[in-house]
Amino acid sequence: MKITKPTLLIDEEKCRNNIRLMAKKAKNNNVIFRPHFKTHQSHIVSNWFRDEGVSKITVSSVSMAKYFIEDGWYDITIAFPFNVLEINDIINISTEVALNLVLESIEVFNFLCSELTRPVNYYIKIDIGYHRTGLQLSQIDEIINLIQLGDKEDKLNFKGLLAHFGDSYNCKSENEITEVYQNSLKELLILKDKLSAYCEDIMISIGDTPTCSIINDFIGVDEIRPGNFVFYDSMQYQLGSCSFDSIAVAVACPIVAKHKERDEIVIYGGSLHLSKDYYIDSNSIKSYGIIAPYSMKWDKYFENSYVKSISQEHGIISIDKKYMDKIDIGGIVLVIPAHSCLTSNLLNDSLII
Amino acid sequence: MKITKPTLLIDEEKCRNNIRLMAKKAKNNNVIFRPHFKTHQSHIVSNWFRDEGVSKITVSSVSMAKYFIEDGWYDITIAFPFNVLEINDIINISTEVALNLVLESIEVFNFLCSELTRPVNYYIKIDIGYHRTGLQLSQIDEIINLIQLGDKEDKLNFKGLLAHFGDSYNCKSENEITEVYQNSLKELLILKDKLSAYCEDIMISIGDTPTCSIINDFIGVDEIRPGNFVFYDSMQYQLGSCSFDSIAVAVACPIVAKHKERDEIVIYGGSLHLSKDYYIDSNSIKSYGIIAPYSMKWDKYFENSYVKSISQEHGIISIDKKYMDKIDIGGIVLVIPAHSCLTSNLLNDSLII
Numbered sequence: 001m002k003i004t005k006p007t008l009l010i011d012e013e014k015c016r017n018n019i020r021l022m023a024k025k026a027k028n029n030n031v032i033f034r035p036h037f038k039t040h041q042s043h044i045v046s047n048w049f050r051d052e053g054v055s056k057i058t059v060s061s062v063s064m065a066k067y068f069i070e071d072g073w074y075d076i077t078i079a080f081p082f083n084v085l086e087i088n089d090i091i092n093i094s095t096e097v098a099l100n101l102v103l104e105s106i107e108v109f110n111f112l113c114s115e116l117t118r119p120v121n122y123y124i125k126i127d128i129g130y131h132r133t134g135l136q137l138s139q140i141d142e143i144i145n146l147i148q149l150g151d152k153e154d155k156l157n158f159k160g161l162l163a164h165f166g167d168s169y170n171c172k173s174e175n176e177i178t179e180v181y182q183n184s185l186k187e188l189l190i191l192k193d194k195l196s197a198y199c200e201d202i203m204i205s206i207g208d209t210p211t212c213s214i215i216n217d218f219i220g221v222d223e224i225r226p227g228n229f230v231f232y233d234s235m236q237y238q239l240g241s242c243s244f245d246s247i248a249v250a251v252a253c254p255i256v257a258k259h260k261e262r263d264e265i266v267i268y269g270g271s272l273h274l275s276k277d278y279y280i281d282s283n284s285i286k287s288y289g290i291i292a293p294y295s296m297k298w299d300k301y302f303e304n305s306y307v308k309s310i311s312q313e314h315g316i317i318s319i320d321k322k323y324m325d326k327i328d329i330g331g332i333v334l335v336i337p338a339h340s341c342l343t344s345n346l347l348n349d350s351l352i353i
Numbered sequence: 354m355k356i357t358k359p360t361l362l363i364d365e366e367k368c369r370n371n372i373r374l375m376a377k378k379a380k381n382n383n384v385i386f387r388p389h390f391k392t393h394q395s396h397i398v399s400n401w402f403r404d405e406g407v408s409k410i411t412v413s414s415v416s417m418a419k420y421f422i423e424d425g426w427y428d429i430t431i432a433f434p435f436n437v438l439e440i441n442d443i444i445n446i447s448t449e450v451a452l453n454l455v456l457e458s459i460e461v462f463n464f465l466c467s468e469l470t471r472p473v474n475y476y477i478k479i480d481i482g483y484h485r486t487g488l489q490l491s492q493i494d495e496i497i498n499l500i501q502l503g504d505k506e507d508k509l510n511f512k513g514l515l516a517h518f519g520d521s522y523n524c525k526s527e528n529e530i531t532e533v534y535q536n537s538l539k540e541l542l543i544l545k546d547k548l549s550a551y552c553e554d555i556m557i558s559i560g561d562t563p564t565c566s567i568i569n570d571f572i573g574v575d576e577i578r579p580g581n582f583v584f585y586d587s588m589q590y591q592l593g594s595c596s597f598d599s600i601a602v603a604v605a606c607p608i609v610a611k612h613k614e615r616d617e618i619v620i621y622g623g624s625l626h627l628s629k630d631y632y633i634d635s636n637s638i639k640s641y642g643i644i645a646p647y648s649m650k651w652d653k654y655f656e657n658s659y660v661k662s663i664s665q666e667h668g669i670i671s672i673d674k675k676y677m678d679k680i681d682i683g684g685i686v687l688v689i690p691a692h693s694c695l696t697s698n699l700l701n702d703s704l705i706i
Binding site: 108254341 | 391662
């Protein structure tokens with residue numbers, strides 16, 4: 001395949017290695033490995049998980065669940081507050097697969113009781129401080145209520161507490177990520193202990209790529225659900241979740257202009273391809289991605305060079321002066337995207353290498 | 354169509370009205386109206402332009418040009434620095450349609466001369482200070498060179514100077530936009546004057562939605578290329594480019610959770626649907642979109658309410674306390690997206706109302 005426009009390159013060997021390492025870590029810790037498939041949304045990549053013995057998966061939407069059911073996956077957690085408007089799909093899906101939903105309110109629980117035709121499992125979403133979704137630790141009465149209601153209902157089986165330690169994304173070092181993990185898990189285990197009078201068997205399901213990548217000891221945890229680690233990206237590299245070598249995706253982008261006077265090059269590769277997600281790097285610079293020389297094995301990158309701004313189709317790269325002579329109009333550079341989940345969602349025609 | 358997941362609503366009447374007004378403004382000013390189709394990327398919407406007499410269009414990629422050629426458009430400017438890797442497509446396209454390319458370097462000019470089989474037109478991209486692409490005003494020797502080379506070449510016909518007054522997007526008021534327009538055009542006309550010794554007939558092609566929406570008098574301009582105005586969005590509303598009533602798109606998003614304690618609701622509608630683009634509103638708040646009650650005619654919005662953060666599938670809305678009782682889990686709210694071009698690119702299954 002000749003590359004003529006922005007193209008996602010997926011390094012199969014690196015992906016398989018990333019999957020293998022995480023699967024092994026889960027096994028060593030005796031925790032269930034239920035990877036999040038929102039990162040790749042791909043039947044092909046999902047088969048690489050199968051090859052490592054994965055049979056339980058996480059998705060973030062009903063549409064994504066349907067996509068993977070088509071491909072034979074049969075044990076699925078939809079890690080998103082249940083959307084009651086999609087009840088008909090859920091009823092259909094529940095006849096085919098073992099389904100785990102995520103709840104945080106009595107009204108959604110009651111709605112499901114009245115509508116479901118077959119049993120599904122549910123986790124209660126707990127907000128450990130990230131304040132995106134979930135019941136807070138202080139809302140223990142609601143949590144107890146949601147557990148006790150499950151005891152009386154055949155159609156809804158309580159499985160456990162589900163949390164996302166999203167604050168790990170705001171960390172600046174491995175130590176900070178470890179601290180977020182330890183503090184968050186501690187809170188969750190205190191909660192579990194308080195709830196033990198109401199339920200003996202409460203699973204603890206957690207999962208974000210920074211903590212799952214850095215932490216080696218998952219004592220107290222029953223299940224991990226990381227997603228991004230299959231690809232990683234420059235945001236994860238910046239966070240310290242991965243080495244540069246383990247980043248398994250890059251976007252090959254045509255070089256369309258050079259502006260030597262300001263040490264910039266322009267690529268065909270914009271928000272339609274990379275997404276508008278960015279991170280603040282260690283020099284306090286907003287970066288939409290790291291730049292690497294074009295190669296099917298990106299093992300080094302251009303120092304002090306990054307995607308500094310982005311339009312619908314344009315990427316503006318600030319490049320270290322010393323590399324300018326290596327840059328040719330009509331050539332290609334690689335962008336290691338800031339956020340691989342969004343980039344892979346945008347670039348469907350990927351090239352697996 | 355029952356809405357069960359994030360769905361782009363397109364108000365045909367508002368779109369047609371937006372198109373009509375811009376077409377009329379162009380006609381009154383005797384300038385060519387060459388709208389940018391990157392905003393909608395839709396055969397259906399493009400027909401609404403046809404109905405207003407539009408026959409010349411702008412696109413931002415070769416892929417987009419091919420998409421609209423399929424639908425019978427035959428006079429197309431690809432307003433992006435020419436990507437030499439797509440030369441084969443350009444050769445094919447040039448046999449079918451009148452094609453205008455955008456150049457900013459001698460090397461790309463020479464490449465085209467050696468490869469093209471049929472004539473195409475070219476504009477020289479001028480950088481008026483936005484520093485995305487283009488030759489700067491000070492690079493007059495290169496500009497003259499690019500014009501003179503065209504005199505000697507049958508395959509490349511020089512048409513004029515093309516600019517994008519992108520600084521208009523950083524403005525905070527109509528006055529500031531007017532100032533950007535006037536200063537930018539003045540520079541462009543001074544350049545044109547300097548170039549008149551080398552070419553008598555130099556078109557001035559400009560186009561960004563803020564200036565084209567606010568300016569009524571296009572003296573000195575030959576062609577306008579706005580795109581976003583067909584839909585507008587909350588960023589344009591914030592800039593003062595449009596009234597709220599003229600925003601022609603909204604994303605209907607299911608409400609999946611309420612967090613009264615922090616005046617927030619959670620919607621199914623994240624970066625996979627809205628994009629990660631945002632603007633800073635007049636209260637210095639980062640906003641991914643304005644919130645409106647669910648209706649097919651969004652004529653009012655919730656005050657002091659906005660999408661405050663966004664994940665892959667989640668949108669977190671900060672909502673004024675007074676509206677909380679109107680919000681039900683299982684209901685729908687509208688998000689007027691920050692940037693309609695990116696949102697419409699993500700949501701293919703739109704509902705035209």
